Amino acid sequence: MSSEDQREGANGSANKNGTGSGSADGARRDEEAVSRFVERFAAEMTEAGMQRTASRVFAALLSSDDASMTSAELSEQLKISPAAVSGAVRYLTQVSMIGRERDPGSRRDRYRLHTQPWYATLTQRENVLSRWENTLREGAETLGRDTPAGARVAETVEFFEFLQQELFALLDRWKDRQETRRTAEAQGTGTSTGTGTGTG
Amino acid sequence: MSSEDQREGANGSANKNGTGSGSADGARRDEEAVSRFVERFAAEMTEAGMQRTASRVFAALLSSDDASMTSAELSEQLKISPAAVSGAVRYLTQVSMIGRERDPGSRRDRYRLHTQPWYATLTQRENVLSRWENTLREGAETLGRDTPAGARVAETVEFFEFLQQELFALLDRWKDRQETRRTAEAQGTGTSTGTGTGTG
DNA sequence: CGCTACTTTCATAAACTTGTGAAGTTAAGG
DNA sequence: CCTTAACTTCACAAGTTTATGAAAGTAGCG
Numbered sequence: 001m002s003s004e005d006q007r008e009g010a011n012g013s014a015n016k017n018g019t020g021s022g023s024a025d026g027a028r029r030d031e032e033a034v035s036r037f038v039e040r041f042a043a044e045m046t047e048a049g050m051q052r053t054a055s056r057v058f059a060a061l062l063s064s065d066d067a068s069m070t071s072a073e074l075s076e077q078l079k080i081s082p083a084a085v086s087g088a089v090r091y092l093t094q095v096s097m098i099g100r101e102r103d104p105g106s107r108r109d110r111y112r113l114h115t116q117p118w119y120a121t122l123t124q125r126e127n128v129l130s131r132w133e134n135t136l137r138e139g140a141e142t143l144g145r146d147t148p149a150g151a152r153v154a155e156t157v158e159f160f161e162f163l164q165q166e167l168f169a170l171l172d173r174w175k176d177r178q179e180t181r182r183t184a185e186a187q188g189t190g191t192s193t194g195t196g197t198g199t200g
Numbered sequence: 201m202s203s204e205d206q207r208e209g210a211n212g213s214a215n216k217n218g219t220g221s222g223s224a225d226g227a228r229r230d231e232e233a234v235s236r237f238v239e240r241f242a243a244e245m246t247e248a249g250m251q252r253t254a255s256r257v258f259a260a261l262l263s264s265d266d267a268s269m270t271s272a273e274l275s276e277q278l279k280i281s282p283a284a285v286s287g288a289v290r291y292l293t294q295v296s297m298i299g300r301e302r303d304p305g306s307r308r309d310r311y312r313l314h315t316q317p318w319y320a321t322l323t324q325r326e327n328v329l330s331r332w333e334n335t336l337r338e339g340a341e342t343l344g345r346d347t348p349a350g351a352r353v354a355e356t357v358e359f360f361e362f363l364q365q366e367l368f369a370l371l372d373r374w375k376d377r378q379e380t381r382r383t384a385e386a387q388g389t390g391t392s393t394g395t396g397t398g399t400g
Numbered sequence: 401c402g403c404t405a406c407t408t409t410c411a412t413a414a415a416c417t418t419g420t421g422a423a424g425t426t427a428a429g430g
Numbered sequence: 431c432c433t434t435a436a437c438t439t440c441a442c443a444a445g446t447t448t449a450t451g452a453a454a455g456t457a458g459c460g
Contacts, residue, residue: 030342037339044335048328049249052448062356063339065348071407084449086408107406107458118359128248135244139237139263142230148265152399155378156262159318159399162374170366174359199352199359252418271437284419286438307428307436 035077038063053080053088058097061113068101068112096120118199119171129167133160174199235277238263253280253288258297261313268301268312296320318399319371329367333360374399 038059045055056078061069069077071085078085089111092098097117101110114120136157143150178199238259245255256278261269269277271285278285289311292298297317301310314320336357343350378399 029344029347033342037335037342041332041335041339044328044332062353063343063349067348067352081450082407083409083451087449090408105458107404107456109407118356128244132241132244135237135241139241142233142237143263144229147229148267149263152267153262155399156318159374162377163370166370166373170363170370173366174362177362178355199355281420282437283421283439287419290438305428307434309437 034063038077051088051091053078053084054091056080057085057088057111058092058113058117061098061111068110070103070108070110072108074111096124116199119175122167122171127164129160129164133157133164136160234263238277251288251291253278253284254291256280257285257288257311258292258313258317261298261311268310270303270308270310272308274311296324316399319375322367322371327364329360329364333357333364336360 038056041062042052042055042059045058046052050058057074060074060077061067071082071089074080074085075082089098089100092111093100096114097120098111098113101112102108103110136153140150140154140157143153145151145154238256241262242252242255242259245258246252250258257274260274260277261267271282271289274280274285275282289298289300292311293300296314297320298311298313301312302308303310336353340350340354340357343353345351345354
């Protein structure tokens with residue numbers, strides 16, 4: 001634990017999240033409350049079937065101001081070993097929810113939330129929906145489309161086809177909406193909260 | 201593999217799936233192939249986070265000709281104890297994917313696939329999406345909407361709101377489409393495969 | 401070209417999940 | 431009301447997942 005802190009003095013320390021930077025603005029994070037949110041949201045994702053640590057890492061990244069953290073930061077905030085972080089980020093990388101970067105001049109990797117984590121998840125070809133669809137299609141053949149069971153399964157296949165098509169259209173609409181809004185914002189107010197967003 | 205075939209001998213017994221009903225038509229089920237489909241689809245649902253036995257029960261019902269099976273039938277086909285069936289159907293009932301019936305004059309319950317299992321799952325208020333949305337909303341407040349992290353989370357909330365709205369609309373469209381098709385079928389060909397469908 | 405700061409892999413331990421038999425409960429039908 | 435079939439609950443065993451420390455692997459940087 002304490003042996004990790006050697007390197008701290010260098011710069012913005014473990015948490016790049018406003019707190020450590022001693023900035024004078026009022027937006028100081030209540031790290032404890034933030035952590036509660038991280039854990040709660042992670043727990044809900046876990047309930048829905050995502051690996052526990054992967055969920056926690058994802059939630060932590062989602063709640064970090066620049067949408068990225070290093071392994072050490074994650075390890076410290078979530079109180080888990082580097083090994084656990086390693087496993088989690090491998091998973092999250094595989095499913096395209098985060099990316100790995102290297103800060104130039106450092107040996108540390110940074111893990112960054114993809115700009116469109118949900119978009120990526122929902123659209124990637126090797127999708128849950130796609131796989132189900134394929135299996136169901138074979139099942140419909142096996143059962144025979146002229147049987148009630150086969151007909152039911154065939155209809156389920158159609159439903160999933162429909163669902164996926166519509167999902168793509170829906171996501172496009174979202175993207176448009178976001179772009180429109182961004183443009184409007186850029187012209188209107190001068191606010192510069194313009195960090196990469198988590199949706200899409 | 202081969203040792204499982206004992207059950208075949210008896211008669212239609214456990215499986216009400218067209219095979220036993222003594223009908224002369226060629227649509228005799230290859231029970232082994234059907235079982236492979238059941239297990240494969242169940243495994244995919246399990247991978248996606250659903251309880252293993254619940255998935256197997258669901259898949260079995262989906263593949264049964266009248267979309268319903270008794271506890272004993274499930275127990276035999278899936279080779280699990282009545283206790284396991286009990287637990288699985290309790291879960292499936294809770295998430296509104298199946299319903300419980302009682303054959304009049306019998307002491308056995310029947311578990312029936314809801315006509316619209318996906319519809320129910322996607323639209324019920326106590327939804328994964330709704331819960332995530334609420335948690336995220338609180339998170340946005342905690343983080344402060346004027347911080348990059350808070351803004352990102354707030355946008356995620358909007359995305360989930362958008363997603364849910366669109367999902368409802370999408371499901372309505374599907375229902376319309378199905379109804380239209382049914383009507384057309386009824387008028388056009390004389391086919392009578394018209395069993396309840398699994399989609400919606 | 402080797403030192404050192406990271407990251408990953410691996411065997412093991414802990415925690416959790418799941419399925420079971422047995423006991424308990426409910427209600428159909430005499 | 432008693433008998434009995436069917437369903438549910440429960441404590442426990444088996445199996446699976448998950449996190450860990452230790453060891454091995456990589457790659458910046460002198």
